[in-house]
Amino acid sequence: MKKLFLLLFLLAISITSFAQELPFNKVKLSDSIALANQMKQLATACDQKKLSAFDLFKFQLISGKYKDAVATIEQSIKDTPREESIYLDMYQAYLKAIISSNFIDTFKLLYRKHLMNSDDFEVLNIDDTLISRDATDYFIADFNNSYKNIETDTISMERAQSLVKKYFFKTVYAATRNLFFEEIKHDHKRRYHINDSILIQTNDGAEVSVVLIQRKGTTSIKKSAILIASIYAGTNETGAMLSASKGYIGVIMNTRGKRLSSGDVKPFEYENTDVYEVIDWISKQPWSNQKVGMYGGSYNGFTQWASMKHKVHPALKTIVPMVAIAPGIDYPMENNVLHNYSYSWNFYVSNNKFLDNEVSNDYNRWENLKNIWYNSGVAFNKLDSIDGTENKLWNVYMQHPSYDDFWKKMIPYQQEFAKINIPILTITGYYDDSQRGAMYYYNQHHKYIKNPNHYLLVGPYDHWTSQTKPVEYLRNYKLDKAALINIRYDLVYQWFDYILKGKEKPSILKDKVNFQVMGTNRWMHKPSINAMTNDTLQFHLSAHKIKDFYTLTPKPNASKIEMTVDFKDRKNMTNTEYYPWPLEKESINLKDGLVFKSEPLKNDAIINGSFLGNLEFTINKKDVDYSVILYQLTPEGNYFHLSYYIGRASFAKDREHRNLLIPNQKIQIAFDNSKLISKKLEKGSSIVIVVNINKNNNAQINYGTGRDVNLETIKDAEIPLKIILTGKSSISLPVWDDLKS
Incomplete structure (x- = not known):
């Protein structure tokens, strides 16, 4: 002492x-x-x-x-x-x-x-x-x-x-x-009957493992079942228990090869038949009232759409896909740019019958792999050679850089959406990594069927909070109180009660499109995505420079703005700030990419929707991966990350077919697949746009030879990339003006 x-x-x-x-x-x-x-x-x-x-x-x-x-x-x-x-x-x-x-x-x-x-x-x-x-x-x-x-x-x-x-x-x-x-x-176990030893034989002779959960004291009553179809074996039990406590029967189905199922794990490949067969099995059980609903997020959102690939089972009455990934659309690539975060995920879900948390949490291994690959300049398809462990799924992905039949067979495609006539509630977030997947399903459903019974709810949420309950802060930004709804415990089951039990529709769903306007503490409700906006702010890129910024002008101009990227230089990276984390910060890297700033806004405005781009340029390569980041420069001088786009120029017109650029010939590339956002932009704010070329350790590096990007190496980088943007290049922001409503 x-x-x-x-x-x-x-x-x-x-x-x-x-x-x-x-x-x-x-x-x-x-x-x-x-x-x-x-x-x-x-x-x-x-x-x-x-x-x-x-x-x-x-x-x-x-x-x-x-x-x-x-x-x-x-x-x-x-x-x-x-x-x-x-x-x-x-x-x-x-x-x-x-x-x-x-x-x-x-x-x-x-x-x-x-x-x-x-x-x-x-x-x-x-x-x-x-x-x-x-x-x-x-x-x-x-x-x-x-x-x-x-x-x-x-x-x-x-x-x-x-x-x-x-x-x-x-x-x-x-x-x-x-x-x-x-x-x-x-x-x-004190509260629920849990049967986790069910195996269902599929029509093609495979096995699917199923878990059945019922609330004790209610097992003699026929009820609607809520199905979660997931690759994440062992992690969805609370979701099924929640269904049981909400007056339903909880059912979990795991992907082939998971839990008790024999055979190899092949993510995405068999849900288009297996989920349908499990729904059929449910409908024939003595405890079923022949009504099935589905919900879940991410992979569990994908499985809901996959179940309707060929036809909608009569017992399937509704789905609630949250942050649903769309294979080939936003995973493992976004606008045809393949990111490397899926590399470790493959091991996480396929190494054993449940999940390999140890390998998933080996952050040093994955960070070192990224850095070694980037610094060595070897081909992207050599990642598993560097890692020292064969990655079978990754090697399959390498063979399908376009949206080809491999991806199309997994989810509804074009006219296959026309037969989907059940009520649907899609949920996503402005900062959900799978937002573009969720919106792909939503937009395709509306494209191929007139006025479907399909609702959308979107707010200032990320991939996790869009599936659960948002908390006060999201990546250092304090959310409006109106945004703090309990999505999983309240909204989802209010929807199920509405569809399956005939109760009142959730009060927040006042129209087909429901979105929280950041900075206003209110929700807006519109009949369609197009109705979210009644005006457009359009800016053209200009070579005129004020201090560290190029300028944004309201009209086309004769500017030529040049950028050079040396892919051989591995001491530096470009486009490292496109991902929105944190949401608001005091400064950005003004030397990374071309940074443009507008005059301060003369009035408040609400940006509603996905911003559009039409870039006119010449380039000395046959292809390029580029990004556009959209910031609000607040009156207080902070940068708020609103949205971004990243994509491959050769797939801009058609994700299914690659159309190479002609070097040194002027071309226009349009895009409209940026992240959707709704936020009030206060009077005095400026719009800041960063146009950049993607060269970092998070995704493929497109050297521009026109060959398969997965095969390109630093040896293809002898000549630096040179791009010249013209003043006809424009960025359009969809806005809502209350005075015009």
């Missing part, structure tokens, strides 16, 4: 002497006792007066002030809505267990009581938060890496606080993960 007091006294002196620098001597991460003592000293030395109550508890716990920590967390739980205190409830159980004589038994008992006092939906929310989004491995790696990266014998107060918080997460979750996993799963 005297030694600890002396050390703390010396730490206090050091804070004054070193201007908030604390002495830091590394210990071995494997020495848990020495590490705990060091973190205790840091937590005690940190200034805790300025911490929020939520952070204060962490420091009190790590510094051993358990009595104070108990009081702090109990008050925090009282001040926090029950549905938002999931983490706090678990932390409280951990704290009480750590000061008991038997940590494991005490924690399990306390957490079991907490679960038993929670209703179905609270427990499912706990599962979604603590199990489905389990971050324990990340917390452990995050602390360990942060600790290893300290190379000085002093650290700042800010860094010390960060390290203590990371140590808190690592310590608490490592100690409790297996315990709360066990208790939550035990609680599910």
